[in-house]
Amino acid sequence: MQPESDALCETLDPADWEPVRALSHSIVDEAVDYLRGVRDQPVWREMPAEVRARYREGPPEGPSDLQAVYGELTETLMPYPMGNIHPRFWAWYMGSSNYTGALGDFLAAVLGSNLGGGNHAAALMDGQVADWLRQMIGLPEGSGATLVSGGTMANIVGLTVARGVKAAEAGVDVREEGVAAIERPLRFYASDQAHSCHHKAVEVLGLGRRALTLLPTDDALRLDLDALAEAIVRDREAGFTPACVIATAGTVNTGAIDDLPAIADLCAREGLWFHVDGCIGALLAIAPQHAHLVAGIERADSVALDPHKWLHAPFEVGCALVRDRTTHRNTFALSPDYLQTQERGVAAAEMLYDYGLQTSRGFRALKVWMALKEHGVAKFGRLIDRDIHLARRLAARIEATERLELTAPAPINIVCFRYDPGGCDEAPLKALNIEIMLRLQESGTATISDTTVQGRHCLRAALNNHRTRPEDLDLLVSEVQRLGDSLAGAVPAAVNQS
Numbered sequence: 177m178q179p180e181s182d183a184l185c186e187t188l189d190p191a192d193w194e195p196v197r198a199l200s201h202s203i204v205d206e207a208v209d210y211l212r213g214v215r216d217q218p219v220w221r222e223m224p225a226e227v228r229a230r231y232r233e234g235p236p237e238g239p240s241d242l243q244a245v246y247g248e249l250t251e252t253l254m255p256y257p258m259g260n261i262h263p264r265f266w267a268w269y270m271g272s273s274n275y276t277g278a279l280g281d282f283l284a285a286v287l288g289s290n291l292g293g294g295n296h297a298a299a300l301m302d303g304q305v306a307d308w309l310r311q312m313i314g315l316p317e318g319s320g321a322t323l324v325s326g327g328t329m330a331n332i333v334g335l336t337v338a339r340g341v342k343a344a345e346a347g348v349d350v351r352e353e354g355v356a357a358i359e360r361p362l363r364f365y366a367s368d369q370a371h372s373c374h375h376k377a378v379e380v381l382g383l384g385r386r387a388l389t390l391l392p393t394d395d396a397l398r399l400d401l402d403a404l405a406e407a408i409v410r411d412r413e414a415g416f417t418p419a420c421v422i423a424t425a426g427t428v429n430t431g432a433i434d435d436l437p438a439i440a441d442l443c444a445r446e447g448l449w450f451h452v453d454g455c456i457g458a459l460l461a462i463a464p465q466h467a468h469l470v471a472g473i474e475r476a477d478s479v480a481l482d483p484h485k486w487l488h489a490p491f492e493v494g495c496a497l498v499r500d501r502t503t504h505r506n507t508f509a510l511s512p513d514y515l516q517t518q519e520r521g522v523a524a525a526e527m528l529y530d531y532g533l534q535t536s537r538g539f540r541a542l543k544v545w546m547a548l549k550e551h552g553v554a555k556f557g558r559l560i561d562r563d564i565h566l567a568r569r570l571a572a573r574i575e576a577t578e579r580l581e582l583t584a585p586a587p588i589n590i591v592c593f594r595y596d597p598g599g600c601d602e603a604p605l606k607a608l609n610i611e612i613m614l615r616l617q618e619s620g621t622a623t624i625s626d627t628t629v630q631g632r633h634c635l636r637a638a639l640n641n642h643r644t645r646p647e648d649l650d651l652l653v654s655e656v657q658r659l660g661d662s663l664a665g666a667v668p669a670a671v672n673q674s
C-alpha cells in the first residue's frame with residue numbers, strides 16, 4: 177500500500193466505467209418513458225412533507241452509490257416538476273423543452289467546455305447559433321450576437337450598450353466615469369405593459385427607476401406614441417437626455433406588439449436608441465403566417481429574444497443582438513493579463529465573454545443547434561403559427577361559453593379571460609377566479625396563471641407549448657366553467673369572512 181500515491185491519484189471518474197454505462201442506459205430509458213408518458217401524469221402535484229424534508233438535509237460528507245443517488249431522484253425530484261413540459265401547462269410564459277435539447281445539454285456537460293471563449297469547436301458553434309438567431313430576426317450581417325442566460329440578461333445587455341452609446345454622445349465615458357458624470361441624466365421609455373426586467377435593468381445600470389418612464393397604452397395594450405413623443409419633449413425641456421425606447425414585441429400580459437415601424441421612425445428622427453424586447457415575439461419573424469406582426473424589428477439597434485420560449489430549448493438560453501458589433505464589444509470588453517489572446521493555440525480566438533457580463537459561460541448553443549438541425553427552422557415557424565391558431569380557437573370557445581368572457585385582446589398566443597356569474601363586484605370575482613385557478617392546479621388537470629390588465633383581474637393562458645392539442649383546450653374551458661359554477665356563491669362568502 178502506498179497511501180500517498182493513492183491520494184494523489186484520486187479522481188471523480190468511476191473506478192469501473194461499466195456499471196456507470198449500464199446505469200446511464202437505464203437513466204436514458206426512463207427519461208424516454210417519462211416524456212412519452214407525460215400526458216398521462218398530473219400537470220403538477222403538491223410535495224408531501226417527507227419529500228420536502230429531504231431538501232432540508234445537510235451536505236453529504238461521505239459517498240453514496242450512484243445508483244442510490246439516482247434512485248433518490250426518482251422518488252423526490254422527478255414526480256414533482258413545475259409541469260411546463262406537460263401539454264396542459266399554460267402559466268406565465270414558458271417553453272415546453274424538448275428531448276433533443278436535453279441530449280444537447282447532456283453532451284455539452286460531457287464536453288465540459290467553458291464558452292468564455294477560445295479556439296475550439298464549441299466556441300464556433302456558440303457564435304453560429306447566435307448568428308442564426310440574428311438571421312432569423314433579420315438584423316444585418318456584422319451585428320453583435322451573444323447567447324445569455326435568458327431574456328432578462330439579454331435586455332440588460334442591450335440596454336447597457338444603449339446607456340454607453342448615449343452617455344458617449346453626451347461626452348461621458350460611462351465605463352470610466354459612471355452615470356453620475358452625465359450632466360443631463362438619461363431617460364428610457366417603455367409602455368406600462370413592459371416586463372419587470374426593465375426595472376431591474378435601470379436599477380443595476382445605476383440609472384434608477386425614475387430613469388424609466390412607463391407610458392400609457394391604447395385599447396390594444398400598445399405603447400401610446402403621442403404620449404411617447406410628448407414625454408420626450410417634456411424631458412428635454414426639463415434637462416434630461418431622452419436616450420432609448422424599449423419597444424415590446426409581445427407583452428407578457430397579453431402579447432401586444434408595439435408599433436415597431438413607427439417607433440423606429442421616431443427613434444431615428446429624435447436620435448434615440450431603439451431597443452426591442454422580443455422575448456416573446458421576436459421569433460414570430462420565422463412564422464410564415466404571422467411574421468408581418470413584427471415587421472420593423474430588423475431596424476432595431478438591439479433586440480432581446482428567448483430561445484427557451486418559442487424554440488422550446490431547455491432552460492436556460494436567451495440571446496442579445498446589437499446592430500453594431502464593435503459598439504457591442506466596446507461596451508464590455510476587457511483584457512486582463514491572465515486572459516490574453518494569442519496568434520496560435522487554444523487562446524487564438526476572440527473572447528466570447530467580451531459581449532456580455534459573464535466570464536465563464538455554459539455551452540448553451542448545443543441544445544439549440546441540435547433541435548434546429550433536427551427539425552429545421554420552418555417547423556419551428558409552423559409551431560409558432562399553430563400556437564396562435566390554438567389561441568384563437570380557445571378565445572372563440574371562451575366567447576361561446578356561458579359565464580366565460582375574454583378580458584383583453586389576444587393578438588398572438590396569450591388569452592386573458594375570466595369566469596363571471598354576473599352581479600359580482602371586482603373583489604369577489606377576483607377571489608372566485610383565483611380559486612378556480614388553484615383548483616385546476618391542485619387537481620393536476622391544467623396549470624394557468626392570472627394577471628391584472630387595465631385594472632381587471634383575469635385568468636391567463638399562454639399557449640407556448642408544442643404538446644398542446646385542441647382537446648386539451650376544450651377541457652380547460654369546460655373545467656373552468658364547471659369549477660366556476662360549483663364555486664360561485666361560496667367564494668364571495670369566504671372573502672367576506674376574512
Ligand SMILES: *Cc1c(COP(=O)(O)O)cnc(C)c1O
Pocket residue numbers: 269325326327328329331371373424426427428453454455456482494
Ligand atoms: C420572459 C420575458 C422576459 C424575461 O426573460 P427571462 O428569460 O425570463 O429572463 C422579458 N421580457 C418579456 C417580454 C418576456 O416575456
